[in-house]
Amino acid sequence: MDVPAIPVSLRALMSSVGPRWREDIQGHVRQMIDAFSVVHAAASEHALAVERDLPYGAHPKQRIDVYRPDRAFAAPVVLFVHGGAFVEGDRNRTPQIYSNVMRYFARHGLLGLNMGYRLAPEFRYPSGSEDVAAAVAWARTNARQYGGDPDAIVLIAHSAGAAHAGCYAYDRRLHPPDGPGIRALVVLSGRVRADLRPDNPNASRIRAYYGDDPVVLEKGSAVNHVGPDSVATMVAFGEYENPLIDVYCTELVHRLALARGVAPPVIRLDGHNHTSVIAHFNTADDALGRMILRFLQSCLQPSVTGATTANT
DSSP states (O other): OOOOOOHHHHHHHHHHGGGGGGGGHHHHHHHHHHHHHHHHTTTTOOOEEEEEEEESSTTTTOOEEEEEEEOOEEEEEEEOOSTTTTTTTTTOOOOOOOHHHHHHHHHTTTTEEEHHHHHHTTSSHHHHHHHHHHHHHHHHHHGGGGGGGEEEEEEEEEHHHHHHOOOOOOOOGGGGGTOOOOOOOEEOOOSSSSOOOTTOTTTTHHHHHHHHHHHHHHOGGGGOOOTTTOHHHEEEEEESSSTTHHHHHHHHHEEEHHHSSSSOEEEEEEEEETTHHHHTTTSSSOHHHHHHHHHHHHTTTTTTTSSSTTOO
């Protein structure tokens, strides 16, 4: 499959808005989503079997789309958790975003599960992490019928989705009796600390999910639950981030390194912003994708052997 290059015009837009990202976060997010949607829409799609709107819970947001690679058998499973600053977002932000993430991993031989979750202010902490728990349970029960390996599930999560996924992955109180049921976690520009700092332009959205209680904010911060037996983790963020995202991703790397005695894989994507970090998946710019595939290969042996090496 020929994947699209990021056009020169879009590179120029990224260069223009990057240094000004914090001045109009929501406007710049829309620009990136719209521009990358056009790029993905113009590309030929790799042949995949896609099943949509499979329920893992009763709420309309509790749905999963399944992206099955050709001839999948015992394939590792990627469960993706989208962002949206806790109060908005959808697993299909556009027809191209975030299916581009699932298409990238499916064409490399992994079973892709794209999940939605309930949103604030109607649903507050820890509802997002509870939804991740329910989606993982669904994947463990149903992966085989779609050609996946229920013992080789990994979480990949972006922004607020990484807050939910990180809390689930690290906080034992959210685990079923036999553990979290995942083999690895990839944090992409994750808000892994809940804060209401005055220099955080998303503080009101964080408040909508966590409330004002400092105890709850600390309990709901994924970085506070890291320990020596925490699941294998990789961390990535862009050069131009929503305020404090890069700071808290770096804090997560530091805490994991101290707890586990070895630093986790980490990458800062120069030239990328909070949204292009995720929107550029399935383009010719796949340094991040390749790094994730290598990380998953190390975590999932022998499950991933042959699933990625032939395509990376």
